[in-house]
Amino acid sequence: MRRWWLWRWRMRWLWGWLVDWSSLPELGVGIGYREPFLGELFDCRSSIEFLEVTADHYFEPIDSKEAELDLFATNFPLIPHGLAMSLGSAEGLDESYLKLYSELVDRLKPAWCSEHISFTRAGGIDIGHLTPVPKTDAALGVLHDNIARLQDSIQVPLILENITDTIRYPTESYDGADFLCKLCDQNQVGLLLDVTNLFINSQNQCFDPVEFLRRLPADRIIQLHFVGGFIENGVWVDSHSGATQEPIWELIEQVLGLAAVKGMILERDENLPALRELTPELEHARAIVQRVRRAS
């Protein structure tokens, strides 16, 4: 039994090293799909190069949701983005969630799929929100095992998103950048760099986000998320509720100068305006991509 596990682990490790991140397709600039956008989605088609769908919203076999997914899949490149895999849970993955997620990925056959570096479930409680894991070797070990379990079930590259550090643990072995580097070293995963989350962490914890960026493995930064946050009692909150602020645009430009990013998603969740009011942000992102490409 142990020998079989060892063989499987070696095979997975070898397969992992064969992932050529640079060969992933360039998807451009898109939007995180939310239900109120449906009416205008095709009117704004020319501004949206790809869609990111929340995987959890399509787990149930409901005809209308399946038809919606089919409609999107025939008109846009789709990327499934999971919310509650809870890769950082020391108690392991929820097998029923894993099955639903892998079935969806199998159905969509996307260029890649994504999840978060966080935990959402512990001690039998569903927290219902992304909670940061402590930046320790124990957490890296847990992430490694859970990522391996997930990668055994899916046939496409996996990228993981950084979240805001709403809680800081008293004893941590690594800072944010070192933790992400270690995570990429130990696992064949790409990074979904949420530029807003990076900016918010840098403001709340007083570090230089550009220096943080330079320490990350640039070849692993595959996709970006961006959106506006707000300040409450002197603390930045990743509310996903407003227009992207200027310092975040500047940070996006820095990332694009360092990494060959394959896709960018505007991830608006609250205070949703009409979709056509968000397209200028998509155009602005596209203009930054073109400006950086011309300069390099």
Add this chain to the structure above:
Amino acid sequence: MPEPLSSEFDERRELERLQAALAARLVYPDRPIGGLGLEAIELDRAAETLVRKRISQTRGLLPRSVELLGKEYRKSFREFARSHHFDGHRAILIDAERFAGWMLARARDKSKTEPMDLELQEALRWEQEMCRARLSRFRVRWICVGRKVRLVIRMGKYLRVWGQGV
């Protein structure tokens, strides 16, 4: 996959305990989390963010709240829910159903001194019935609010509604 060494195993057990304590503290803010060195102010802020995200999820669960009752209603619900526990969608729905009932009782009290707003009353009753439909183990329900009768079929957390005025 190599099996973890005993020290790694201990570290994981420790992490599991920490995560379980943290999850309990975030969802039930009155639970103590002593000895772990986490800052109370950060935990309170994280718990508040959790409530905000949970309530934003109710938009998906109860999409007609804003449409029928307005943004102020949701703001008041948020204030109401701040002091309640959130552990899964079920708890949100129980709170939403109670809150609509409380608002309805308040509207009835008001009607003793001024004319009753029938539209508001119907919207609140509809909100209550939608919560009940989602909480019920039965998938099919006839809902009668005012003079309108609607057929509601629940599929997981999604509802299909047929009937006049929907």
